[in-house]
Amino acid sequence: MENFMCKNEVMAPYLDKLGDRVVASSGIPSDRCHLGKLIFQSIKDDPDLVMQIDGRTGESETNASVLKRTIRCATAFRNLGVNTGDVIVLMGANHLDLAIPLYAALYQGIATATIDRTLLVGELEATFNNIKPKIVFCQSEKVSDVQKAIAQANLNSKVISFDATPDAMTFSKMMGTYGEEIDVNDFKLADFDPQETIAYLVSTSGTTGLPKSAIITHMNMSIGGGYIFPQAKQFPPVRSVLIVAPLQWLSALVNFVMGPIFQYGRIQSSVPVLTTPHILELIKKYEPRFMISSPPMMTALMKANCDFSCYDVLYLGGSAVPREMIEELRGLNPKTYIVDVYGMSEVGSMALANNACPLGSSGKPMAHIKYKLVDVDTGKEVTEPHKRGELWIQIPGYFKGYYNNPEATAEVLTEDKWFKTGDMMYRDEEWNFFFVERIKLLLKYKNHQISPVELEAVIRQHPGVSDVAVTSLTDPDDGDLPVACVVQRPGFQVTADEIKNLVKEKLTDTKHLRGGVMFLNELPLTQSTKVHRRKLKELVAAKKEELL
Incomplete structure (x- = not known):
């Protein structure tokens, strides 16, 4: 090192x-x-x-x-x-x-x-x-x-x-x-x-x-x-x-x-x-x-x-x-x-x-x-x-x-x-470290770990997505059901199916958006402008009938 x-x-x-x-x-x-x-x-x-x-x-x-x-x-x-x-x-x-x-x-x-x-x-x-x-x-x-x-x-x-x-x-x-x-x-x-x-x-x-x-x-x-x-x-x-x-x-x-x-x-x-x-x-x-x-x-x-x-x-x-x-x-x-x-x-x-x-x-x-x-x-x-x-x-x-x-x-x-x-990380042969995910933020669906960051990176590939954050709904039998909270770019009409299908094309079955998709005007942020993960999860739980 x-x-x-x-x-x-x-x-x-x-x-x-x-x-x-x-x-x-x-x-x-x-x-x-x-x-x-x-x-x-x-x-x-x-x-x-x-x-x-x-x-x-x-x-x-x-x-x-x-x-x-x-x-x-x-x-x-x-x-x-x-x-x-x-x-x-x-x-x-x-x-x-x-x-x-x-x-x-x-x-x-x-x-x-x-x-x-x-x-x-x-x-x-x-x-x-x-x-x-x-x-x-x-x-x-x-x-x-x-x-x-x-x-x-x-x-x-x-x-x-x-x-x-x-x-x-x-x-x-x-x-x-x-x-x-x-x-x-x-x-x-x-x-x-x-x-x-x-x-x-x-x-x-x-x-x-x-x-x-x-x-x-x-x-x-x-x-x-x-x-x-x-x-x-x-x-x-x-x-x-x-x-x-x-x-x-x-x-x-x-x-x-x-x-x-x-x-x-x-x-x-x-x-x-x-x-x-x-x-x-x-x-x-x-x-x-x-x-x-x-x-x-x-x-x-x-x-x-x-x-x-x-x-x-x-x-x-x-x-x-x-x-x-x-x-x-x-x-x-x-x-x-x-x-x-x-x-x-x-x-x-x-x-x-x-x-x-x-x-x-x-x-x-x-x-x-x-x-x-x-x-x-x-x-x-x-x-x-x-x-x-x-x-x-x-x-x-x-x-x-x-x-x-x-x-x-x-x-x-x-x-x-x-x-x-x-923080979950890995390094290469020259000791460059690469961030994977906050361990506490990792989702678990049927004993399979899911990285919100990985899902977010895939969803951002959609040209109509301005910003996205992934959280989850809690299911008593299956654990965390991933939910994508999406902010659209002006001039685009993005559908929930487009987001879900993009994830299906890129990622394995256990990482699919089983909780659904929610469209927001903006993501909740902390005072330091990080995504407020706790508030996001509370928002999704309170409005789960709006999930698509």
Whole structure:
């Protein structure tokens, strides 16, 4: 495997030099993995760089301004009694204030939980009961729900509203009342062990149930985040990124964290809901160079004839990426580096490097991660190519598990610290890994396993299909009966029989659409624009009389 591992030839040396400078200043060797000190030093290095732009308002902010405000916020945390090891919650829009407590918390060793700002009171109560935050930052319209959830959880958490409201202290008032004006050279960041100190509590995708909070330490992110541009030939790797996801999703979080370290700017938007027309507007106005998109979002942008020519790098991920999508995008944008990326909340970044990989591959091993495939039936390691197994990995500092959830942790973490990804994969002779399916999403009809992804790939071959997701009806005797939920292309009249017959022509009898076909105007999506599999299954069950 070692001969095929991806080495980070440009970014790793830069991180080494930055870490050397931080350690030389503090005298603490482990500080090369202290995210707060790395960000602080990198921001100081280029004070005039525009770190962030709010595409809704047109406002922008430089590194110098961010540095000044994060110092004030960090001192406010100290004066409010929020210290290393404590937890804060961020559930705001992608405005310019959102990053300030995020970085201030990193300075102080405070864990940040980024959660879905659409959660209802009961969901918030369950989340707060689990993480027990000292402060919850939110928008004014959510203050009442947050306060109710805190009361029901019997907590004393402080509520801070990013915008004006008579019902809670505002962010600006917190900064003015509790923050201090300290010179950059006099401000001292907290010292702590980066291997053990939590940087983030990242919500797992929650497409099949309630989210869990994956623990990401400073070491996990500082090393793993350094590999987000394995193909980079220069520094900085890009000049700007367009954020098209809320902060609780890894694609946004990793750019909020690594952008300041790698000195590229961030274009985001504080709109309540990020629509396709607004994204098109942002791309046209700001010409970003980098974006991470889910396949459903990319489908919408392509349908709208988006001009991607400004991009140097486009990553697609979060769910299975159709091969045809990559081929079409590359054909339209030959100068853009376009790949399918494989990452997960529990790793805190990308888990495979997809440079110089064949089309359809999820990537090659990275030098800082250990890998193995394990047979899900026997528990034995798969050592030969082209044989399927569950991907297990070990990351630097190890995955610490799910916050205050030992049962969920025990399900995915072995005694010797191997993390079970839940993804079925295989590899070729050159250690290119290929994603097959989420094991939990595999359907089982009469003891025959069925991959929704395989069915979706076949159905997408129909020229009238814009998008598709496969779920199932549950039969007490036969198990899962596959159901195709189809979104038609404008101008086409696709019939259920056409879809069923296409599957019959391409796949064996056990994989046929015995549950039927449902036509939808759009697929239900999560906040990070992945297909919401649980909601899709609930929709099909509720409307099974409409199945064709």
